[in-house]
Amino acid sequence: MNFERIKEKLNILADAAKYDVSCSSSGSKRANKDKGLGDSSGMGICHTYTEDGRCVSLLKILLTNHCIFDCAYCVTRKSNDIKRAAFKVQEVVDLTINFYRRNYIEGLFLSSGIFKNADYTMERLVAVAKKLRLEENFNGYIHLKSIPGASDELMREAGLYADRLSVNIEIPSVKGLKLLAPDKNRADFIKPMEKVKNEIIQYKAEKKIIKNTPIYAPAGQSTQMIIGATNETDAEIMYTSASFYKNFNLKRVYYSGYVPISYDSRLPSIGTEVPMMRENRLYQTDWLLRFYGFDIRELLNKDTPNLDMDIDPKLSWALRNLNLFPIDINKADKHMLARIPGLGMKSVNKIINARRFRKLNWEHLKAIGAAVNRAKYFMTCDSRVYETRDLTAAQIKGLILSNSSSKYRKTLNNQLNLFDTVKPLSV
Template structure:
């Protein structure tokens, strides 16, 4: 690889790491001359719906940008080294890495130079050349550019597997404070274009089998958390709105990392709110998979998530009057709401109890976290005294148990040495 290309790759792969829409961890493994192969900058990993780990080349087309978003490392006023790939360079990099079995696909985003359509047109040329000229059938995740024309976005959807566009801030007010040149209206328009075209192509495919696929892996968005003053309720209400309006596959929550010296930004010099980010992902999972509503978890009284315990346990402790649940008679929806019982375990419980009443040892074999669930359930041989504790005592016991398990695991790992 030429030094010039290697330098560009280093700059633009590093700038791309702040986009979490592709769950990733960068790799830069060096060969000391005694091994085989090298892992280069920009190689990251994402996971498919069936659990496979896919390696991607994750880069920006350019980190030049006409916008001055306060939270962004590539903002126009920031003093960073700039670089830009040509269309041909991105295509060549992708194909060379693919042929060497470093990657299985491409994650391509970009700063905005000149204007939105100018940038989007070049990104479109890249994916078209990969598909049509290089006959590349690997995975492509393409970030669309806010403000780009619907025609360019629609054409790009014929070649990309997944498309996404960053919402940036959870509310319009927060966005206007830190990125006054951007608008949620533009994001909604482009998400709406992709959703409408996906429905249109799906309907046409029912009649004409040769109809091409359109963004088969769906679309997603991302919000920066902690840079503005929104509550967790604000964040999850926005996420829920976009899930319902645009059938998103995922909403990603990126804890703000203090990389900016802009006086509009908070938390300079403090670590990112990683535990809050984790709790938001857990809440997102409850909305998408467990059938919860936002207002059940977060409301006027509880504006922010409990950082001590996961949101499902927090909800159960606040609604302790609904428990204990009788595992042998409760419906599936209520079993699914018991802390320590996941989707697969709930399905197994409903299936198994048709053959007889379930007991504690059977529940453990099914795979539930009995140490947590025991305070919220009854089964055939449950001692009644276990369910007589108040929610504050239960929370204290569970937290103490979790801390004890953590310390035990740490001791076991240290003992290996």
Template sequence: MDLLEKLQILADSAKYDVACTSSGVDRGGVSGKLGNTISCGICHTFSSDGRCVSLLKVLMTNYCIYNCQYCVNRRTNDVPRTAFSPRELADLTINFYKRNYIEGLFLSSGIIKNPDYTCEKMIKVLQILRREYQFNGYIHVKAIPGADSALIEQLGILADRMSVNIELPSQQSLRTLAPDKSKESILTPMKQIRNRIYENSTEIVKYRYAPRFAPAGQSTQMIVGATPDTDYQILHLTEGLYKNYRLKRVFFSAYVPVADNPLLPSVDTKPPLLREHRLYQADWLLRFYGFEAKELLDEKNPNFNPLVDPKCNWALNHLELFPVEINTAPREMLLRIPGIGVASVKKILTARRTGTITFEGLRKIGAVLKRAQYFITCNGKLAQGLKITQDGMLRCLLSGGFEHSQENYEQLSLFSPAQVTQEDVRKCLTGQM
């Protein structure tokens, strides 16, 4: 099999892994080395300075000794198999880089022979790139669960970011769909990476030229929709991973049916893309808006509302906290107002030091008044001409154009578990409750 055929097979096999993220590393060019790494987006996205950057996203091999039922590369699946040699993949990466096709490498792999053998092959690729070609660009590598800790250490020294895919949200799901894997085998390298990153941060203070270990941190991925696990379970696991393992990102991948298996959704099931989107929105609230998982979902309401985003849903179920006076509210409360984001809150806090903020001023700052107007006052007054009706409020808060297509949804479920009447909405927004 020639190199192009290998690339087509192994790049296609890698498309189901979504754990690609901004680099988180600033490393300038060095004389005698090839390339640099700037804090920017990757995989066909845009950086803060407007550049479009991308990675070569590929598997080392799609041979795999495991038989994970949700994976296209599982042992029992009849697909074309191939593998790169370390030299082939390193040369391919450098040639693509020199032609300005890519700005880095995202390397994952199926498990061939055993985790240690696979990890050694991946280390060899990175050694050729870093030491022989003096490649100074961005590399994201997937750590292999079950590999020896010394091999994980070597990978971390050579890569910018590492990730260990947790794949499924519960031990029961892993036992059912991926019997060759265990929660412990996944969390052990994740814990090692966390500890080594922390140790490395102190080494750099003491020794100027201490080698960096995964300077862009670590991330993980969870598959959404392959198992009965609820959004409540997924979000609580996500929060725990951020707190206990100091992850940079948790990625969610809507399950794409690749197998006709009674344990999985049928092959004609559409990927739950809206559910994935809601989880990303909730993830953003956990990381930047000061929310906790228990505030967004509970056991009585274990899944996100498909009609409104999690922040709006929370606000609708806590109308007793609104309206918020924009000129006096603390930062924590400003962040919870629908239509007002982190950047807008910073501008509001700066602007109100020198004057009074009006609705027109909020519009210029960048707040989405279509949503925010129902939850705020400026100088104790509601927006001029605002008509507070339940239907009008819902139309402004509904996302994705669902207000025009209600065949599959119940509008009243927006206020679950407690139903809120039009009079309740009016009282809350005028400060009478």
């Protein structure tokens, strides 16, 4: 094996993979000391998180950055003048096993540019997972990117060896996709997602009858959208997400702010990056849809096409619907408690359990962990403190933002004071 060439490929194809955020990533670097076994420069190592909060390190790479398409937003577009590389199937298998044995990683995240055609590419992705499972007896986590347009047979096989499958729909709207990637068809993205959904349902049904039936894609499927490359409103983006959650039983939709990488008259100008806050607000909205019982039409509609960058979407909704408040936390059901700004689902469940034994007051709510400085404008409890109900939405927003700013300034001042008081150790 030519280790220098493999290292060069890893450097190129790990860097190209960083634009896919459908597994959360951050760098990892371990230097070789005292002639130890192996080393890692951080290339390709990323971190993702399980549902229970456990951090899992993955080897995150592309099989190749060669691509037959010329999507305006993509760093691997065929017209881009970049260094190209491609791994052989066995090279990816060997890298994964070697990294795993050295305890650098616990799994593999493998995507690819499309070379020759969809099936040719998907066949090689599946071959990597199949070799790892059957020849190397690898039981670590494997996430494969589904290639748009791949055959049903390949998608079925992929789910038997991978833990999670995902196909990026890339641009939220059909018109946006036609503008920036005219060679692509939204139907090609839908086909593998539909296949995966149906296979998951079928295998679950069969497993109830035949216990040794394998689990198909046990971690489900996800997708990703590029935000800000085209001019979709937040409403258009989130209505697309809501539709995909409903129709394809997705585990996650990821929102990736567009990063200008090359000039194209169809794209935002170089240096115009999507604000991180917009990504954050979209994820908060996504969370409200999946876990808080909100309907997308409540949060975004023709009157509210875009999210407020100053405040989170739940607070924004509450301020637009002050007629529903205040809510008595000792009487309200779970659905309404979850709509109070400052109450997360953990706090909601604690309130429901605690009020079985006594009426709750503000001190109880603070002990539970509720953000009382925010929630106090929207609820009542077994206390008369904070019961000023003649404030307008604008006044409440101003008070909350002022309080948040004061907390930020206080934290910053404390950090600066601490820095001033710390003296260097004498040598």
